[in-house]
Amino acid sequence: MTGSTSSAPDRRSGAPRLTRADLDALPNYVPGRSPADLARELGLPEAIKLASNEVPYGLLPGVAEAVTEAVTEAHRYPDMGVLALRSALAERYGVDAERIATGCGSVALAEHLVRATCLPGDEVVYSWRSFEAYPIIAATSGATSVRVPNDAGHGHDLAAMAAAVTDRTRLIFVCNPNNPTGTSLRRAELDRFLGTVPDDVLVVLDEAYREFVTDPEVPDGLVTYGDRPNVVVLRTLSKAWGLAGLRIGFLVGQPEVAATVRKVVTPFSASLAAQAGALAALAEADEMRRRCALVVAERDRMIEALRKRLPAGPAGAGGAGSGGVPESQANFVWLPLGDASVPFAQACEARGIIVRPFAGEGVRVTIGTPAENDAFLAAADSVL
Numbered sequence: 471m472t473g474s475t476s477s478a479p480d481r482r483s484g485a486p487r488l489t490r491a492d493l494d495a496l497p498n499y500v501p502g503r504s505p506a507d508l509a510r511e512l513g514l515p516e517a518i519k520l521a522s523n524e525v526p527y528g529l530l531p532g533v534a535e536a537v538t539e540a541v542t543e544a545h546r547y548p549d550m551g552v553l554a555l556r557s558a559l560a561e562r563y564g565v566d567a568e569r570i571a572t573g574c575g576s577v578a579l580a581e582h583l584v585r586a587t588c589l590p591g592d593e594v595v596y597s598w599r600s601f602e603a604y605p606i607i608a609a610t611s612g613a614t615s616v617r618v619p620n621d622a623g624h625g626h627d628l629a630a631m632a633a634a635v636t637d638r639t640r641l642i643f644v645c646n647p648n649n650p651t652g653t654s655l656r657r658a659e660l661d662r663f664l665g666t667v668p669d670d671v672l673v674v675l676d677e678a679y680r681e682f683v684t685d686p687e688v689p690d691g692l693v694t695y696g697d698r699p700n701v702v703v704l705r706t707l708s709k710a711w712g713l714a715g716l717r718i719g720f721l722v723g724q725p726e727v728a729a730t731v732r733k734v735v736t737p738f739s740a741s742l743a744a745q746a747g748a749l750a751a752l753a754e755a756d757e758m759r760r761r762c763a764l765v766v767a768e769r770d771r772m773i774e775a776l777r778k779r780l781p782a783g784p785a786g787a788g789g790a791g792s793g794g795v796p797e798s799q800a801n802f803v804w805l806p807l808g809d810a811s812v813p814f815a816q817a818c819e820a821r822g823i824i825v826r827p828f829a830g831e832g833v834r835v836t837i838g839t840p841a842e843n844d845a846f847l848a849a850a851d852s853v854l
């Protein structure tokens with residue numbers, strides 16, 4: 471047996487093809503780099519990771535104990551119906567548990583939703599640039615991606631997205647706030663957009679960053695659109711709730727949609743630890759909100775500081791010329807550095823700070839602790 475450590479397909483000439491040819495060109499999902507590895511490489515006591523939109527304040531109280539207790543039963547399968555967690559979510563969000571499906575992170579639910587709606591050749595519409603998993607999910611499901619370029623302010627161009635809907639469209643992702651640009655859609659424009667979408671097209675409102683939204687005009691999808699038959703709201707416990715490593719997310723949709731997704735979900739993908747950790751985290755909503763408020767205060771400070779360093783310039787000039795640093799309602803900020811994005815991220819990395827570049831477009835910087843953000847600003851000062 472030969473092994474390859476590369477993620478590139480190993481295509482020896484003459485060997486029969488065992489996997490789909492169309493997947494060769496698919497980009498890999500890029501995880502944030504490990505800070506421990508970088509620190510080792512640079513000979514630093516530690517490195518700072520501002521690349522994966524995690525909250526920097528550790529587990530919520532009681533989560534570690536609940537997980538430790540739960541895993542004493544880990545020789546048994548977890549509850550496949552995820553009943554206790556679904557009822558806790560139902561109670562917290564004021565919806566019927568039948569309308570909830572859980573998954574191995576909300577990214578898995580996004581994939582299940584595409585599988586539940588699309589046959590090969592059906593179309594999935596989304597804004598671009600947005601969450602990097604959308605094109606991967608569409609392609610692996612055999613659906614066709616229809617990417618609608620972001621508007622000049624780095625947000626969704628809803629009019630163009632509405633115009634991109636055809637009779638092959640089955641699903642539309644609306645990422646609010648948008649990853650990686652942090653921009654968000656307001657109630658009036660979303661109302662208008664949803665009014666144009668045909669009844670048989672599912673709109674997936676991906677609200678992974680909902681808990682960081684402070685603009686009252688940015689609607690809570692569950693409250694405002696929860697009862698629209700063709701809307702599904704996606705949420706995660708990875709961000710504000712601090713459970714990225716346990717892998718648990720949920721959706722709220724109409725009972726038939728949620729039931730279909732529960733059929734599509736890989737059996738037992740909500741592990742014993744994830745279910746117990748999520749239940750314990752949900753009991754700490756006040757502490758979650760307190761931590762989000764710290765993140766929001768730091769986000770606003772970072773945006774102000776970064777706008778001074780990257781003032782808006784003439785559109786199309788690249789870098790600071792791409793309109794400056796956009797408003798963010800999430801726990802990250804977007805630096806539209808254009809071609810300077812990768813060199814900027816590399817220079818930050820050389821100073822022990824991991825950020826996330828999108829080549830030729832911009833750099834996404836997660837909001838960390840005040841000290842981490844200061845370290846990033848100092849690095850940015852020496853790089854810019």
Ligand SMILES: Cc1ncc(COP(=O)(O)O)c(C=O)c1O
Nearest residue numbers: 575576577601649678706708719
């Ligand atoms: C917009 C968006 N949706 C979904 C996810 C998936 O989160 P998870 O699978 O950890 O729940 C992410 C993660 O970065 C995201 O940014």
